[in-house]
Amino acid sequence: MTAPLLALDDLVVSLRSNPALRAVDGIDVEVAPGEAVALVGESGCGKSVTAYSLLGLLAPGLAARGTVTLDGAAHDLADGDRLRPLRGRDVAMIFQDPLTALNPVMPVGRQLEDVLRVHTALHRRGRRSRVLELLERVGIPAPDRVAGSYPFELSGGMRQRVLIAMALSCRPKLLVADEPTTALDTTVQAQIMDLLRDLVHDEDMAMLFISHDLGLVAEFCERVYVMYAGRVVETGTVRRVLERPDHPYTRALVDCLATMGQGADRLATVPGSVPGTDAMPAGCRFAPRCPYAVDACRTTDPRLAPLPDGGQAACLRIGELPDARSGLTGQAEGTR
C-alpha cells in the first residue's frame, strides 16, 4: 500500500466524566489516496464517534486521544479546536439526516456561500457562480432556483445533494460520509451512492464510508473495518471480509444479509446487543453473543492479528473455527 492519506493512530474516545468508559477503545484506521474505505458495525459500536473525532467535532461530554496523520502531517486529536483548519478544506463530512444538517432558516445557496467564504478567496459574484456550478455538478436541475430555496422546500435527496456540493466546494482530499443514505428511500439512495462514486472517482478523493449496510459497502468500497463495541474486530479487503469472514461477529453480520437475499422465513439476527461502555465483558467483547466462544474467550482479550490470506481479525479461535460459510457473494451465487 502506498503511503496512507489518512492514518488514525490509537484513537481512544472516552467520557470526560469517567475516562474509564470508552466509546472507542484504541483503533487504527488507514485510508490510501483515492481509496474508498468502509467502517461498519451495529449502532453504538463507535463508528460515528470515530468520524467526529477526526474533525474535533465530538459532543462536549466526550474526549478524544490519539493522533491523526493527514497527508503526512500529524495532528493531536485531543484538542478539537486545533483540527479546525482541516475542516472542510482537507476533510469534508456529510451526514445522515440532510434535513437537520442544514440551517432551516437560511437559503441553501447562502449556506454554500458561507463555506466558500471561509475557504476560497472568491468575491461575492465569484461565490455565486461557484455555488451554481457546484449544484449543477451534483446533478441538481435548475440550480439557481434551488440555491434560493430553504431546506424544507427540498426533498431528502436534493438536500443530500446540497450537502455533497458543500463537501465538494473546497476539493477535500478525504470525504467522510456518515450513513449518507440511511434517511433516504431506496431509489434515492441508489442515486446518491452513484453520485458519490462518480465524484470520488472524478475528483480523486478518498472516502471513509460509515454504514451498517453491508450491501452498500460491498458495492462501493475497497476495504472495510468491522467495528464492535469500540474496537476494530476485523479488517481487510471488502471482497475477502464479506466472502470469507473470519471473525464470528463479521460472520453473523454477513449471515443477516445473506438470509435477507434468500427470502428466508425468518431473518437471521445476531442475538443480544452491543454492550454499553459501562458493561464491557472482561475477555472478548463479543464472547457473550458468540456461538463459538470457549472459556478462554471470556478471560483473554484478543488483539488484531494478521490472517493468512491478508487482513486482520481479533479472535482467539481463528483457524479453529469451522470453515467460513460461503459469504455474501457465495450465497448469492448459490441461489441462482
Next chain:
Amino acid sequence: MAVQLTVPAADGGRRAARRRDGPVARSGRLAGRVALSLLQAVVVAVGATSAVFLLMRLIPGDPARILAGPGGSVTEEQIAMTRRELGLDDPLPVQYWDWITAAARGDFGTSLVLGETVSDLLGDRLVVTAQLSAYSFWLAVALAIPVSVAAARWQGAAADRAARLVGSTGIAVPSFWLALLLIIVFQGYLPIFGYVPASESLVDHVVHMILPAVALGAGFAALVFETNRAGLVETLGSDYVRTARAFGIPEWRVFGRYALRNAFLPTLTIMGIQAGALMSGALLVENAFALPGMGRLIVQGVLSRDYPVVQACILVIVVIFVVVNLLMDVIYALVDPRVRRSRGRA
C-alpha cells in the same frame, strides 16, 4: 409530495408544506396572513368589549344611585330620570351598539363621575402606562438577551447556574410583590411615589420611573432570558451547527449566524405574547407606585361604576394587545421562511 417536518422547536409548532411559488404568490400569502390576523383582531375586540360591557352591568350597584350619593335625599323619580338620561334603560344590545359605534368614531362618551370626556381622561394616563410598559420592555430585553447569550456560551459555568437561579426566581415572583419589596428597600434613596412628565424634567422623570420599570420588567426579563438561553443551548447542539463547524466556518460566525439567529425565533414569540401581559402588569404596578396611569383609572372606574371609563380603558388595552400580537405575527413571518413561505394558518 408533502414533506413532514419533525417540527423544530423554533418554528412555533407550525407545519410547513413544500411549496415552490413565485414572489407574487408569496407576498399574496403574507397579505392573506395579515388580513386573517386583522379579522381575528376584530373578533377579539368585539368579544372582549362586549364581555366587559356585560360584566360591568352584572356587578351590583346602579351608577345612577351611586351618582346620587348616600342618604335618602334623592327620590326614585329623579334616579329613574338619570337612568333614562344616561341611556341605561335601553336594552343591552342597543346600549352596546350605541357605545361601540361612538367609540369607533373616537367618542368614548363622558365619565359619569368625573364629568370630563373619557378621551381627555384616557389621553394622559395612557401615556404613563405606555411609558412604563415600554421602559420595562426595553430594560428587560437589554438585560436578558446579552446575559442569555453569555450563559449559553459558557453553559454549566457557575455564572450560568447563578443566572438561571435568578431567572427562575424572577419568573415566579409577582410584579406587585416585587414592587412592595422595592419600595421597602429603596425608600429614602429614591423617590417612590408619583410621576414627573419627561417634558418637565427628564432626570426626575427617569428617577421616578426606575423602580416601577424594574418591578414590572423583572418577570419579563427572566422569561426572555430563560427562553433565549434554552433556545441557544438547543441550537448550539443542533445538527446544522455541527455541519457549519464541520465545514470550518469560524466559531463566532457559527454562533451568530446559525445558533443565535435561530434561537431568537421562539424568544420573539414569547416577547410578543408577554408584551401584552406587560400592559396588564403595569396596571398593578402603577397602583403600588401611585403612578397616574390607566391602572388607577380602571380601579376608580370600577369602584364608582363609571361604565364609560372602564369600557374605554378595556377597549384601548384590547386594541394594544391585538396590535402587538399582529405586529409580532408579521415580524415572525418576515424572519422565519418556514412561516413566510408556507401556506399558513396564523
